[in-house]
Amino acid sequence: MIRNYIKIAFRHLNRNKAYAILNVSGLTLGMTCGLLIFLLVKYHLGFDNFHANADRIYRIVTEQHRDNISYTAGVPSPLGKAFRNDYTFAEKVARIATFEELLVTVKQGKDVKKFSEPDGVAFAEEEFFQIFNYPLIEGDIRTALKEPNTGIITERLAKKYFGNQNPINQTFRFVNKIDVTVKGVLKDLPVNTDRRTEIYVSYNTLKQYNEWLASEDSWGGIQSSMNCYALLRPGVSTSEVEKVFPAYVKKYRPTSKNVHHYKLQPLADVHFDARYGGAMEKKNLWVLSMIGLFLIVTACVNFINLATAQALKLSKEVGVRKVLGSLRGQLFWQFIAQTSLITLIASALAMVLTALALPYVNNLFSSQISMNLFSNWQLWLFLTGIVLIVTFLSGSYPGMILARFQPVTALKGKLSQQHIGGFNTRRALIVTQFAISQILIIGMIVIARQMHFAQQSNLGFNKDAIVMVPIVSSPDQAKTVKEKFRQIAGVESVSLCFSAPSSQNNWGATPFYDNRSEEEAFRVSMRAADNDYLSTFDLKLVAGRNLFPSDTTKEFLVNETFAKKLNLASPTEMLGKNLRVNGNMVGPIVGIVKDFHDQSFHEEISAVCIPSASDNYNSYAVKINTNNVPATLASIEKTWSEMHPDQLYEYEFLDEQVAAFYETEALMFSLIQAFSVIAIFIGCLGLYGLVSFMAAQKTKEIGIRKVLGSNIPQILWIFGKEFSTLILISFAIASPLAWWAMNHWLQGFQFHIEIGAWIFLTAIGSTFIIATLTVIFQASRAALLDPVKALKSE
Template sequence: MFKNYLATALRNLGRNKSYAAINIFGLALGITCSLVIFLVVKFELSFDAFHTRKDQIYRINTHVVFNGQDNALPNVPFPFIEAMRNDIPQLEEATMINYVGGGMVSITRDGQEPVRYQEENGIAYVEPRFFSMFDYTWLHGNPQSSLTEPRSVVLTETQAIKYFNDKAPIGKVLRLNNTYDLKVTGILKDFPANTDFPFTVLISDATLKEVFSEENRTNWINLNYYTQGFIVLPKNVTTNTLAAQLKTFAAKHMGAEAARSISYVLQPLSTIHFDDQYGNYTGRVVAKETIWALALVGVFLIITACINFVNLATAQAIKRAKEIGVRKVLGSSRSQLFWQFIWETSLITFFAMLVSVGLTILALPSLREILDLEIYFTPLQDPVVIAYMGAILLAVSFLSGFYPALILSGFNPIQALKSKFATHSTGSLSLRRGLVVVQFCISQVLIIGTIVVASQMEYFRTKSLGYDKEAVLTVPLASTQDLNFETMRSELMSHPGVAKVSFSNLSISSTGRSRTGFSYARNGAVEDFITDVKFGDEQYLELYKLKLLAGRNYLKGDTIKEVVVNEALIRQLGFKSPDEAIGQRISLYGQVNIPIVGVVEDFHVTSLREGIEPCILATYNRTYRTINIKLNTVQLKEAIAHVEKVWTKQYPENIFRYEFLDQTVASFYRNEQRTSSLFKLFAGIAIFIGCLGLFGLIAFITTQKTKEVGIRKVLGASTAQISLLFFKEFAVLVILAFLVAAPIAYYLMNSWLENFQYSIPLGAGIFLVAIAVSLLIAGITVSYQSIKAALANPIKSLRNE
């Protein structure tokens, strides 16, 4: 029986090659999208799930209440973990990680000049306990002894080959930041891509005694992003119980007064990849809502492809009427015919699956680049992917084949042999129209989403940030020891391509922020506030063209003598106008009575996701780590070469790096750019699949209305009038789809825009463009079949009764 089903299915597909090709390609597109989305979702949900004790590992996050504001930080003080292990015995399995991220590594080979590598990330200080809590594979060395001594380092395999061209360079030495010689004592297998611990150079925690001063290592107040604490929670201890214990523990070491404003939240390892509140070491957080939304898009695209199949299959039913009539006359039962068509659908789905495998393999390299994800398609090595493909094969075969098989197997043999049967015999036309509405509803949601995301990206690109970011180069200073800022400024400005130079702690807008507390006396009481701080020399405001609203720029100086503030800060202090703030005095970093000499217009120090915070600007050359350089665009290349020459002269043992400020700002929106690319891709595919379904429906309707068209032509209807008749019918379907899609898209995209403090309005124009695009696509799709029907000879159309 199976052999007969297979042979019949192959013959039918061979006789209807265009029908088979459209169905196979339509299904293949839907399956490919679903498969790619499955790989992405599977990858995102797998982060750090390979650790044996993943369900017991927690990060200790600190919440500090300051001036009524809860500040959530993923850090603990430097001495916290060691003291906790001593004071709370059941928490002996705890470790501290200090992730410094970047640094310069120098390798000396056979007395030659050192080879230098500037690492942007991957450098961390860890304890041996780290490897008893987290699962990583040791290739050489061991977790018990390799990181016990100061100045010892463990490398990942790729890093070892990069530095020493050797998979096991045990005993060899590398130099970090031209300061510390570190001996290689172990080699680890590369950390997997699905981890939020992107470590490649792991230095012994004991080395920190040389890096941090005794004052820093015993400081219980200071919290920095480097120091994070992780514990293995005993099975008989709850997170709430432990949080209460830690509160008491903090009071013991910090004092009751300091501990009163501090609390601790234990965060499961499994949530770190998805929680934007605390972040992670990779700086890449993906909300679970985003993952499920992506999965839903995959389901929608599969449904769209199945609807397309149903419409084409039922449209094809008329051509197979005689075949079905003959089969029934020769004794075939309805159930046999039903399963015949189900097997035929399964065969088409199988071929579509083969095509989708090829498309997935071809698409993944580009998608890896777009999404910046290490996703690979290796079904033979991954039973989960095989199971998913099998489930998709069964589900699509049933969803696509059930309704057409039910309709085809139900034909009356006598009417089928005479080619006379009612429209309802080939399935409900209203159902098929409803399916097209569903298809275009999905397509229009994606079209609206694409327009919104693209518009928001354009808004990011064009919105004024309150400062000049064009042709501004930011260059990190390797060190400020023995650096004469004025001499370096003069040397840099000796080239005509360099317009202005300023030194600062950070560029005006960056992922890094410096925040601190300050106090101000008002209404007879001293109040404390939180603010961003930007330290820069007297050229800083002028270089970035910050607009002074009142007062003047601060004067040249090495330390904080006077400050300029933004509008947000004077609002925080309760002033009604910028002029009122001039001459007022604040206390900052223990210095009292520092005068406010100027107020600048608000500017964005971070991305447009966040609102503008209060900000203080002042001079303080001990903090300067960045050169801000305004270039003349006509001599850009020569100016950069000159900057590199001057910088290298000052730091001959370091690697010159730079970044344009507009590139830095653009990097804030990398995730949104990926979202935009995905929307465009999936919207295009959904529209294409929907058009195939529409093509199937118009083919069916034109066949059903052959005689009607003939009569209209005999009565004088023009080709244009008949074409318009068909288009109006489909325009109604598109408009119905829009009425359903518009509120859904509004809700979804409005929720997405709420992630940004500054966003575009969801105006009527976006929705009008979407419906216009949909109508245009529908018009192009139906035009071929409708014009073909309109041009048909009416005599031939009316001859058959």
């Protein structure tokens, strides 16, 4: 019986190739999107779930409460040791300080190899590898990080640095000053871990790199690079632990208005909590999952529309089968067999498309997703479930309609709309499809407009044609390099600075204003720079003057928000008043800078302080002329490399750094753009099915109208008024839902666009245009049919 079902299904699809191609196309696209989203969601949900006792591993994080609340994954460096010594809540506690983008040099004989390691170096306590499951393939984890200047590296780096030599007891150097002897080799890190650092150095080496951070008295500041992890004992609750943390604040920061709240963050949340640098928020995974579900449902809806439109062609076949004794159940399962054949073909094609699309998805998400067909049982389970659900969801309704045809009515060709489900069901399905499409279109337009707004709005400074080059030398040598840069043809201005006006590299400090004994209740964003900072970035002075040239902190510039935070009647009241920040940086306020966006549009404008402090300069900001950019960049590189022959040259344009603020938004825009196109395409297939059905039903009516003098536009309007009504209904449903969703999304920005009526008009207008082309393509064939043939259609 099953063999017979399959044989008949093949014959039917072979006779109706257009029907088969349309259905296979729609289902293939929907299932491909579903598979890609499943693999992406599965990849992210699997991060760091391979560690033993993962449910008891926590990271200690910090909430800083002042005039607002800020979040950081960093903690004061002494906290880990104090917590380990003072309490028995944890089996293991480990501190780890990670510094990215560091230079590593390996000397082999006369050859010196230089490597820039983007994931940097981590200074880790021994217990870190007793908390986490990163196994060694060589060396002893209990002793590998015990002594100063010892470390472990991954298999990949061992081969990269030392080739086929035994890496144990080999030496490498980082930042051209710290030598490390390899005492262990880690198994290469799995792809689903947030810990990407491949070089681990003993924690007691940290004082050679950053003496302040290594000090056990450094309670006064927090760097995001310093993390602390704890493996809690069984039965210990997070609330028990968090109750003891306020004691550290009272003991070590009793006078600070910057109230620290230390919290325990479960390891399972580290990947998803954007407040602490999580790579993928769960809400984004939910959005992607819902889009995938919508696209699969849309494909099923399209199948049902095409199948019911095709039912008229099968009516006489069904009538003959019933006369010959076929039962309803047999006819139903015959159609299910046909549907399953289409679904299996679509799923096979979807697997191929998924494999072809994965490299692009990995590039887009900076991920390492793989299908692993022979070991990924979850993928096969998902695919099997999708095939079964799609088969019965798509095939049941048309199958039941065909099975209930009355044989006499079917053989006479007298079937009406009511016999095959009427228009209302198909109308509802079309409305569903286009409502989903319009929600995606509106979302795409809003995200695109917000990104354009963020990137093109006046930031309060000039970000164009400015190259950020790292400072890797002493303050005196940095001044020499600056002067050499200024002599290059094409260079307009150079400034030594901590960072650009808007940067992800933030340095916060507590201000003491006007010799007050108590610190202010807000933090300032430090932008240490020389006297060329304002001219290089085109920052505007609203009062006072610029800094005088100096290597040490003698004067300050502040922004307008600084005055607002102090509740001063006029910003000029600050001029001449003393300011103390960061403990030992003291001097008068000599100028007030017009507010500029120091962070992304997600954040409010901070109070900003600009002192001269050459020890804190990290970058050369080089403003160049755009007439001959390649030659100018080459000259900058040559000059820098001549002054730093033992370093690797790197640079970045400032506008690229600013664009990096909105990587998540750019990613979501790309995805929604692609899914919108797919949803519209599948929706048009459904509309094509509806028009096909209408054309078959109205063949005789069209013939009569043409005999009575109707022209082709009048005939086309018969179909046009139907789809116009459906699109308007779908728009009425989609627009409030889209407005609510995108308005909620925009609340994540302190500076954002308003959702104007034109956005909705654009969405419905584009939908109308696409739908019109679809309808004309199919309806024109009915409109051009010879009326004589149309009248003989029965």
